[in-house]
Amino acid sequence: MAAVDLSDERLRQGVGPRAVVGLLVDRVRAGELGMVPVVAGLVVIWAVLQALNPIFLSSTNLVNLTMECVPVGIVALGIVCVLLIGQIDLSVGSISGLAAAITAILFVNEQWPVWAAVLAAVAAGCAIGVLYAQIYNRVGIPSFVITLAGLLSFLGLQLKALGTSGSVNLPYDSALVRFAQLSFVPAWLSYLLVLGAAAGLFLVGYLYARKRRTADLPARSLRFLVIRSAVLVIGLGFAVWYLNRSRGVGWMFVLLVALALALHYALTSTKWGKSLYAVGGNVEAARRAGINVRLVYVSAFAFCTTLAAIGGVLGAARLAAANQSSGGGDVNLNAIAAAVIGGTSLFGGRGTAFAAVLGILVIQSISSGLTLLSLDSSYRFFVTGVVLLLAVGVDSLARRSRASHGR
Numbered sequence: 001m002a003a004v005d006l007s008d009e010r011l012r013q014g015v016g017p018r019a020v021v022g023l024l025v026d027r028v029r030a031g032e033l034g035m036v037p038v039v040a041g042l043v044v045i046w047a048v049l050q051a052l053n054p055i056f057l058s059s060t061n062l063v064n065l066t067m068e069c070v071p072v073g074i075v076a077l078g079i080v081c082v083l084l085i086g087q088i089d090l091s092v093g094s095i096s097g098l099a100a101a102i103t104a105i106l107f108v109n110e111q112w113p114v115w116a117a118v119l120a121a122v123a124a125g126c127a128i129g130v131l132y133a134q135i136y137n138r139v140g141i142p143s144f145v146i147t148l149a150g151l152l153s154f155l156g157l158q159l160k161a162l163g164t165s166g167s168v169n170l171p172y173d174s175a176l177v178r179f180a181q182l183s184f185v186p187a188w189l190s191y192l193l194v195l196g197a198a199a200g201l202f203l204v205g206y207l208y209a210r211k212r213r214t215a216d217l218p219a220r221s222l223r224f225l226v227i228r229s230a231v232l233v234i235g236l237g238f239a240v241w242y243l244n245r246s247r248g249v250g251w252m253f254v255l256l257v258a259l260a261l262a263l264h265y266a267l268t269s270t271k272w273g274k275s276l277y278a279v280g281g282n283v284e285a286a287r288r289a290g291i292n293v294r295l296v297y298v299s300a301f302a303f304c305t306t307l308a309a310i311g312g313v314l315g316a317a318r319l320a321a322a323n324q325s326s327g328g329g330d331v332n333l334n335a336i337a338a339a340v341i342g343g344t345s346l347f348g349g350r351g352t353a354f355a356a357v358l359g360i361l362v363i364q365s366i367s368s369g370l371t372l373l374s375l376d377s378s379y380r381f382f383v384t385g386v387v388l389l390l391a392v393g394v395d396s397l398a399r400r401s402r403a404s405h406g407r
Contacts, residue, residue, distance in 0.1 A: 037394050038342050038358045041387065045362060049369030056369050059246035066243070066253045067180075069357075069364045071096070071315035072331060073256050076338035076356035077263055078304030078311075083339055084267075084276045085300050086283070086348025087143040089132070091150035092335050095305050096312025097327020098158045099125050103313050104168035104322035105161060107176075114176050118313055125309025128154070129302035136301075137294045143301075151332070159324055167323035170316065180317035183251040187244045193254070194236040197261075202229040204265070252314060256357065259307075263353035276300060280348030308335075330381075334363050337384060341391040362387060 049056045075092050082089045099121040106117035128150065135146050162168065170177050185193065205225045212219035243249050267273035278286040279296050287293050315331075316322040340346060341362050342355030363384055370380050 037391070038355075038362065041341075041390075042358065042362050042365065045365050045369070049365065049372075053369065053372045055372055059242050059244075061368065061372070063243055063246045063248070063250070065361075065364055065368050067250045067318070068368070069360045070250075070252045070256045071311045071318060072334050072338065072363075073311075073356055073360040074259060074314065075308050075311035075331065075335040076342075076360055077256075077259055077353060078307030079335050079339040080263070080342075080344050080351050080353060080356050081276065081300045082143070082304045083280075083344045083346060084348060084351050085280045085296060087136075087297070087300070088147065088336075089301065089304050089308075090144065090147040090332060090336075091128075091154060092304065092308035092311075093327045093332035094151045094154040094158065095125050095128055095308040095327070096315060096331060097322075097325075098154045098161070099309035099312035100316035100322040100326040101158045101161045101168070103176075104170055104316060107174070108168050108170065114174055118176065121313055122306060122309045125312075126302050126306040129305030130298060132305070133294075133298035133301040137297055155328070158327070162322070162324060167321055169321045172320055176313070176317045177320050180252055180314055181320070184248040185251060185254060187248060190240045190244065190249050191237065194233060194240055197236065198229040198233045200261075201232055202226070204269070205229075208269070260353045260357050267353055272296075272299065277349055280350075282349075311335075334360070334384075337388045338363055341388055343391075346392060 046057065055061055075096055079089065079092065102121040102124055103117045106112040106120055107114050110117075112120075132143070132146050132150065135141055136143055159166075202225055205220060205228070206222070209219035209222075209225065240249060267276065275286065275291050275296050278289065278291055279293055283293060286296075312327050316326055319326075338359030339351070339356050340359065342352075342357070342359030344351030344355045344359075366383050366387070367380050370383070
């Protein structure tokens with residue numbers, strides 16, 4: 001599901017909020033739901049969990065929630081890219097576990113500098129994505145089968161690398177572990193980051209609007225851009241203030257948001273991003289338009305597996321260890337579910353970078369809330385499955401609505 005684009009004649013004329021609401025209603029009726037369903041769902045989930053346990057929305061619990069979101073959230077960002085081109089990667093969990101093992105072995109056993117060990121793990125992840133794309137482009141095996149084979153193969157490599165001990169502990173005083181567990185943004189700097197984010201959003205929107213007006217195309221009004229940035233300052237400012245009542249905003253969560261913002265810019269403002277949407281929408285039409293479809297596949301798979309490796313490294317740093325369960329369990333399921341729940345279409349061509357962030361917030365909120373209620377993981381899997389089914393159902397209904405409106 002694409003984000004609701006408000007580049008409409010009514011906004012170009014700078015009309016009031018009533019017209020904006022009317023435009024949103026029109027877009028929803030046409031199937032352009034954007035992130036409305038997942039935001040509404042997140043509000044409902046938070047309200048229910050807070051009613052069941054008043055601790056849920058405490059600043060301490062929300063700080064923990066944001067930190068726990070990061071490893072799988074970064075993996076989900078990569079899943080968004082492969083879903084946009086109409087493909088799938090089932091091996092991101094195994095790749096993240098292998099990257100964790102490579103980092104731990106090179107850093108602890110081989111005494112490499114931590115940055116070199118991390119770089120080697122990320123490079124291995126990138127190489128796997130390039131391999132997937134080459135197999136897909138040259139042989140034509142479906143990505144489902146390729147990545148399923150990768151899931152099994154790289155899990156085997158992870159177990160072999162870890163050896164009989166099955167685990168390698170990371171030093172608690174290492175920079176990597178400190179970053180994942182103990183590094184938080186100073187309060188004053190967190191507010192400056194909020195102002196910087198709002199200023200950046202305004203600047204990007206203003207430059208894009210000016211470019212469209214130069215080409216005599218509809219563009220967002222200055223009034224709308226100012227209001228949007230002001231809303232962002234108020235919303236993020238309150239969130240930062242509330243988190244600062246406890247430990248504050250973790251640098252690792254800042255990394256997740258920064259990656260999401262960078263991917264959002266790449267998807268919406270670069271030729272590469274537009275090519276992803278084009279290939280996911282209609283491969284043959286994209287090829288006839290002159291897009292190098294094979295290169296798009298290579299970049300999407302490589303980006304996905306690279307982020308899977310980064311997520312695996314950070315996951316190991318959170319636990320201060322790489323073991324046989326690293327990247328296992330529900331990492332695959334949660335990463336894919338986060339992207340889909342957040343609004344990325346399984347049918348390709350529709351989705352945003354923020355889908356991964358919102359989706360993992362939903363999943364982690366369910367996990368955190370049920371843990372506080374002392375319920376076991378069976379309830380978490382059940383509830384997450386229901387939410388995933390609802391998300392795909394909403395996407396399917398939106399596709400029908402867009403088809404009926406000729407979109």
